[in-house]
Amino acid sequence: MRRPALVLAACAALTACGGSDDGKTPPAQVTPAATEHFAQGCAVVDGKSLAPKSVTLPKPKLSLDAAKTYVATVATNCGTFEITLDARRAPLTGGSFKYLADHRFFDGTTIHRIVPEFVIQGGDPKGTGEGGPGYTITEKPPKSLKYSEGVVAMAKSQDQPAGTSGSQFFVATGPDAAKLPPDYALLGKVTAGEDVVARIGAIVTDPRTDRPDEPILLKSVRVTEK
Structure with a gap:
């Protein structure tokens, strides 16, 4: 499976899931060090205990109800944040995400890529940037969509x-x-735990891989109706 990637049109190609040839120059100074961040709010996880998951699921048919509110609670070793799913503009994408969460697909996976001032990325059962659930769905995003913070x-x-x-x-x-x-x-969109996302996004990584020195674990992802 090809690595999911993000291409930054205004600059050189910029992948967000592994690889070193992304053309992005890291900031000249990035502090504090990763170990300091872990001392400030991230519990250290034994990387040796993390094994790639081999899970494939049939393609779901679930679509979110636009009249309802769905919130994904993402628990990590750096804290918990919440994502309010966009049931109106992305019912199929949100339905697939809920389906995966309901099957505990994300539990035990990691945030495998961190690019300062850009993105944090996870949800890969292999932890390499090359994994997936065994299916894909397609739902075109709004043309006016901006990937703001x-x-x-x-x-x-x-x-x-x-x-x-x-x-x-x-x-x-x-x-x-x-x-x-x-x-x-x-x-x-992240609607709670923005400080946790910022904590993860500030962790220093090897600019050749954008991979954190210490594992950022997705302990659980649960989607509930509110």
């Missing part, structure tokens, strides 16, 4: 049609994400 969308490979998604999702964490073209399926 806090917007959550789905990653895809560059050769897939606009709006294609599997299980990998990203949270926009800075102004660079707003330069993306509206090609990535909308999921929703």
Whole structure:
């Protein structure tokens, strides 16, 4: 499976799921160090205990009800944040995400990529940026969509049609994400725990891989109606 990627049209190609040739120059100074961040609110996880998941699921037929409110609670070793799914503009994408969450698909996966001022990305059962649930769906995002800070969308490979998604999702964490073209399926927006997202997004990574030194674990993802 090709790696889901984000292409920054205004700059050089910028992947958000692994690889070193993204053409993005990291900030000259990024502090504090990753270990300091973990001391300030992230529990250290034994990386040796994390094994790639081998899970494939049949393609879902679930579509969210636009009249209802759905909230995904994402519990990590750095704290918990909430995503309010956009049931009106992205019922199929949200339905697939809920389906995966209901099947505990995300539990035990990681945030495998962090790019400062751009995105944090997770939801890959392999933890490499190349995994997925065994299916894809397509729901074109609104043409007017801007990936402003806090917007959550789905990653895809560059050769897939606009709006294609599997299980990998990203949270926009800075102004660079707003330069993306509206090609990535909308999921929703972070509506609680913004400080947790910021904490994760500030963790220093190896600029060759954008991978954190310590695992950022998705302990659980649950979608509820509110």
